[in-house]
Amino acid sequence: MVEERYPNVSAVVINARGTELLEKCLQALVQTDYPRLEIIVVDCQTPQIETWVERRFSKVKVIHFKEDIGPSASHNVGATKANPKSKYIAFLDNDALVKPNWLKEPVKFMENDAKIGIVQPKILKIGDEERMDHTGLALDALGTWSTLFDMDAKDFNEVFDIFAAASAACVVRRKVLDLLGGFDEDYFIYDDDTDFCWRTILAGYRIVFVPKAIVYHKGQVTKGFNPKRLYHSVKNRVCTMLKNYELKNLWWRKFTFYILSLLTALSFTLLLKFDLTLAMIKGLTYPISNFKGVWQKRLRVQELRKVSDKILFQRGTLRKDAYPTLLDIKRKATAILHEGKL
Numbered sequence: 001m002v003e004e005r006y007p008n009v010s011a012v013v014i015n016a017r018g019t020e021l022l023e024k025c026l027q028a029l030v031q032t033d034y035p036r037l038e039i040i041v042v043d044c045q046t047p048q049i050e051t052w053v054e055r056r057f058s059k060v061k062v063i064h065f066k067e068d069i070g071p072s073a074s075h076n077v078g079a080t081k082a083n084p085k086s087k088y089i090a091f092l093d094n095d096a097l098v099k100p101n102w103l104k105e106p107v108k109f110m111e112n113d114a115k116i117g118i119v120q121p122k123i124l125k126i127g128d129e130e131r132m133d134h135t136g137l138a139l140d141a142l143g144t145w146s147t148l149f150d151m152d153a154k155d156f157n158e159v160f161d162i163f164a165a166a167s168a169a170c171v172v173r174r175k176v177l178d179l180l181g182g183f184d185e186d187y188f189i190y191d192d193d194t195d196f197c198w199r200t201i202l203a204g205y206r207i208v209f210v211p212k213a214i215v216y217h218k219g220q221v222t223k224g225f226n227p228k229r230l231y232h233s234v235k236n237r238v239c240t241m242l243k244n245y246e247l248k249n250l251w252w253r254k255f256t257f258y259i260l261s262l263l264t265a266l267s268f269t270l271l272l273k274f275d276l277t278l279a280m281i282k283g284l285t286y287p288i289s290n291f292k293g294v295w296q297k298r299l300r301v302q303e304l305r306k307v308s309d310k311i312l313f314q315r316g317t318l319r320k321d322a323y324p325t326l327l328d329i330k331r332k333a334t335a336i337l338h339e340g341k342l
Contacts (some may be wrong), residue, residue, distance in 0.1 A: 007087040007111070008036045009103060011173070012078030014071050015094040016044040020054055021218070022094045026057050026287065029092070038083045042074040070188035075167065079177050086174060088327060089305075093168040095218035097126065105212045106171040109159070117176040117205025120165035121213035126151055133217040134154060135209060136164030138317045142257045143194065143237045145323040162209050163317040164197035169215040176200055178306070184239075184297070190229070191236035198244045201317070204306035227279035234283025235262060236237040242287055243298045246309045256322070258284060264329065 011029060015022045022041065031038055039060045043049045045068055053062045063081055074217035079089045082306060089108060092098070123133040132148040145164060148156065170193075180199050183192045197207055241254055260308035261284055268276040287294050 001236070004229070005035045006034060006104075007107065008038070008083055008085045008106065009034065009090055010038040010040060010078070010082035010086040010116045011092060011103075011216075012082065013039065013041045013045065013092045013094055014074045014078075015041055015049075015304065017046055018181040019046060019049070022046075023056065025094050025096060026053075026060060026106045027100075027292070028097045028166045030057060030060070031100050032098060032103055032104045035288045037103065038086065040078050040082060041106045042078045044068045044070075044074065049319040068107045068187070071167065072183040072187045072189070072192040073185040074184040075192075076185060079174070082174075083281040088171050089174055089177060090168050090171045091169070093217065093219065094216075095126075096169045097216040098169070099214040102213045102215055103171070105199060105210050109208060110171070110173060111212055112207070115204065115206050116208050117173050117200045117203075118165045118207040119171045119213070120162060120207065120209045121169050121171075121215045122153070122156065122209070123166060123169050123215045123217045125150075126216045129216065133219065136162055136166065136194070137321050138163050139194065139198070140322050140324045141253050142260070142322045142325040143191070143240055144322075144328050146319065146324050156209070157211050160209055160210065161315075161317070162207050163201065164194050165207050165242065165311075166217075166322060167193040168198075168217050168219055173205070176203070176205055179203060181300075186293075187239070188232055189324075191240050193241065194204070195240045198240065199301055199304070201312070202244060202307050203304045227275045231277055234280055235286040235321075238284065238287045239294050239297075242294050249309050259296050260325075260329070284290045296318060 013025060041060060042063045044065045049064050050062050053060050063077055075091055082089055102121055107120055120135055122292045125131045125133050130153050132151045132153050135148040138146040177186040183196050198216060261280055265277045265280040
């Protein structure tokens with residue numbers, strides 16, 4: 001009876017360079033009210049992490065890397081090393097704190113509907129628990145989320161379909177991970193969850209927001225730029241569009257993104273922030289110099305496609321405007337000009 005009601009689940013926690021956040025995360029996670037849960041930590045660059053976990057959380061499995069392989073690859077490693085019997089893989093950032101009942105509701109929904117590929121818990125901001133953290137309601141024309149961030153949590157108590165779940169806390173059907181080949185490890189950081197969720201929807205699966213599953217998250221909106229973040233953000237944004245849009249909907253969006261990006265690069269140059277200019281140019285040229293590899297990924301995505309862009313436009317989960325992108329650019333530009341923060 002337990003096996004029928006509670007299929008195996010593996011929770012994969014992504015960690016890097018320290019244990020302060022991880023300790024709080026695991027303290028909450030081991031209190032999960034779910035009888036068949038495996039916990040795996042995929043860590044990068046934390047010395048003696050295996051010994052540290054063994055002393056405090058003896059039932060938690062650790063996979064350690066001396067180098068930083070990035071969140072995308074860490075997700076895939078965790079899923080690969082998970083219990084082969086696990087039907088679902090839950091992904092958590094190390095700054096996420098779960099409530100004991102956070103897992104039962106997602107599993108129940110997924111067990112009742114084989115077309116639910118991903119469940120997004122209700123993620124609340126640590127320190128302001130009445131406000132929502134990120135949940136991707138929709139994607140604008142240039143790849144920026146229309147998000148619930150900072151909205152009143154009391155307004156979101158119903159189950160509904162969304163476009164993208166935040167990898168800070170989500171539950172994924174393992175069958176979907178296997179079908180799609182997991183997260184795209186070439187992304188390293190940024191937009192890996194956007195790309196994975198988009199591919200999930202194109203393959204005919206739903207992504208569902210389940211508010212009875214509560215998770216708290218410390219993450220926050222990045223206020224400015226630094227070269228590394230900027231490079232990966234630009235590179236991955238273009239690759240995500242190239243892989244997932246139908247060709248008829250791709251070209252003007254890609255062209256517009258390049259124009260806005262080049263104007264931004266010019267602004268960085270005028271501000272004498274040459275490292276940011278170079279990072280943006282490198283991000284824009286990556287999909288061109290690696291076009292063959294990106295296009296091969298696109299062919300795989302389109303081969304699995306069961307849902308047209310037209311349907312996603314009709315649902316409103318793919319938007320035809322770029323308002324969220326423009327707001328994001330304005331916010332980060334303001335941070336650079338008035339706060340001097342990178």
